Amino acid sequence: MPDADTMAAPVPLPVSRVFDVAIVGAGLCGLALARQLIARGLEVQVVEARERLGGRVFTAHCQATGQALDLGPTWFWLETEPRIAALLTELGLASGPQHDPGDALWLTDPNREPERRVEPGGVHVGAHRIQGGAARLVEALAATLPDGCVRTGLAVQALRDRGTFIELLPSTGQPVRARQVVLALPPRLVHEKIQFDPPLPPAVWETLAATPTWMAAQAKAVSTFAQPFWRSAGHSGNAFVRHAQAVLGEVFDVSEGEGEAGALGGFVALNAAQREHFKRGLPLLIDSQLTQLFGPEAQDGHLFWLDWAQEPWTCSATDRAKPPEPPQTDPLLRQPLWAGRVFLGGSETAAHGAGHMEGTLESADRIAHAVCRPNANVCSTPVPAALHQAGVADGTRAHAFGTFSASVLALRGRAPERYRLHLTRLLSSQQTELLTQRALLATADLVYSETLARLDQLLPALDAANAEIVNGRHALTSALLVLFEGWNKGLLDAALSFNGTSCALSNFPQEHRPDGETLRAITLDLAAAWREFALELNTRLLVEASSAAII
Structure with missing residues (x-):
């Protein structure tokens, strides 16, 4: 880890503008996140080291x-990547x-x-593929942002905690100040190029260095x-x-x-x-x-x-020195840092769609719901009341709960088919390792991701503000989560049943009939994904309750 002591000593700061959120990186994640936060009335500054927007999109x-020729990301899948499909529409x-x-x-x-x-x-x-190239998505997102929201040619080399705000120190020029910061960058670039004062926790720092940058x-x-x-x-x-x-x-x-x-x-x-x-x-x-x-x-x-x-703002020295690796995602990179004031974004941090454009949007959506949470205590701009009123006309809490239940049942019903789609994609891309485990985890992450998106639409009608909160647990959490009771086992059983009849897996005995050790590993993976989903669902209910109280 770079030595924070090597940075310049603190100097008295003149009074200057402090943004609600500063986003480092103007790729798909950074631009999509900025669009969401600005729509909520927050003051956002996006800074980008390159002289162009888009990150790995070119x-x-x-x-x-x-x-139009895509020399970066090219494809997305309608059946399993709902966020990018919806955004394009x-x-x-x-x-x-x-x-x-x-x-x-x-x-x-x-x-x-x-x-x-x-x-x-x-x-x-x-x-x-996006007609006209993936850069059209970048251009369309950038066109929704106000003038001056994005600054290019500004490479951030350090973050310093100043108490009431965070200071972003560029290699040249004046610092940028914000109450919260999002690093929408590949984890290894964060590790390689940015110093932190105070330092990040050692486990997070090591995970940043160990996370490969997809296609870098x-x-x-x-x-x-x-x-x-x-x-x-x-x-x-x-x-x-x-x-x-x-x-x-x-x-x-x-x-x-x-x-x-x-x-x-x-x-x-x-x-x-x-x-x-x-x-x-x-x-x-x-x-x-x-x-x-x-x-x-x-x-x-x-x-x-x-x-x-x-490309120094895509590929780290570690990525250049090591063989290519498939996208990996570690829940540790999805946890808020510096008491909820610093967040890690980008495709490599996504629970669903890691390494794809879908992953960048999933990451942006996660962070959009994380900024200004109660534990951060830094949000100075209340969420517009109109956003809370949207959807109330859909009916009472009971009606909203019924709509949510129907959505979950539909997602559960489609899960086995989506497992087969993920498995087919892995096989078609000539991948041969941990096929069942990876396809099952991708299916679970997709279902949880879509469930949270549906929850977001129904939050106002669920009237989360008027429900009891005990020891950090929202009263609606259990009622919503019970809809998934037994789902992990049912999904695993459906996958194993399909594997046993699949000609495509006949040459992969370990996938055709997984042994006990493999099944235990799959079960643990699914349980970990469930825990993370349950915590996120509860947190979104708590945030809705807190925001409604502010208004």
Whole structure:
């Protein structure tokens, strides 16, 4: 941990503006969160180290073909990622399905022709893409913010607790002051680039360093063409290259529109050090790989690529030095710090959708409900009364409870199918470890996430302010949670029943019939997810009661 003593000694501060909330990072999480907080009447300042917005979202544009090309996040799934689907609808942004029809190519020997394989259900299993590129979502969110809300080119290097406010110290320029701070950054960047006075708890500090940044050390390449010629040959555009000389390890069709122009995207198989070594020759190597897969027409493309390992505000030194790892999420990173005045955001902290755009929005939603909670005691701007009155006309508490109960029953009923969707996605992405455990946990997190979103809509009608609170527990908590009684076991039983009949899992004996140790690990994971959900539900009821009392 950086030594707080190395920072400049405190100096008397002139009277200046203190924001309600300062958000460090203008990626999807930071922008979506700012939008929510400003709608509640809070004064928000977003600071971004880059000169552009979007974080890991970056869309290039090919003048030759007129296509938008996502060199960062590309896909989302309507069936399992409700927040981004709802936000796109709210902002009036269109999306379309990822092109998957046709065979997939597999190249396992550099001296042989690729093998054509049919992938049932497609490789991307119902993925969608934002029309015009993911940057359109960034632009739409930024357009909802007032002038001056976002400052770019301001790299925060330290946070200092000044008592009544927190001081954000940039590398150059004047400090920013706020009552609460959100670090909407990859955890490893927080660990690497920001000093804290006083220091963070050691367990949190170690967890920040241990949490991989999803796709941070990857590079993505896209080649555009006048036509998607591979489709007429019966190819989907999907290809997997699995030999030691691979340049692109995975390829996919990212054409925009209805086939007027074509584009093939892929993840570079070389690690960060190898990419640096072959930097000058990499375009030729990519052309050669595409030509080997799809024929001579693939050598005439316009190449666009971005090496995220060279982006210092995405990729930490630790990420560059280690092999890529799947997204991990630790509940410790979702806990408020500095007595409820500092929060960690970003996709890697999400309980649902970690590593995806959905995760950034889930994280923003969690923090939006966490700022100005009673234990923080720093919110100077009351929540507008109109927001509390919204939904009251829907009926009495009994009616609202009935609506909530129906929602929970529907979510419980859909859970087994969503488990199968998560499992299929893991298999289609060639993942082979802990399939049942990961698919079950993703399903539980999704159900809890949607339940909390439904609770938010019904909170005013539930009349949480007029219910007893005993020892920090809201009187409605037990009544709402009882709807999930027995659900963990039922979900696990349904998953095991499906596994036992799944041909796709027949080559994975440990998944087909998990042993006792695996089942215990799954049970513990589900129990931990349940505890976190139960605490969050109770907290949201308490916040509603406190906010209503203020008004």
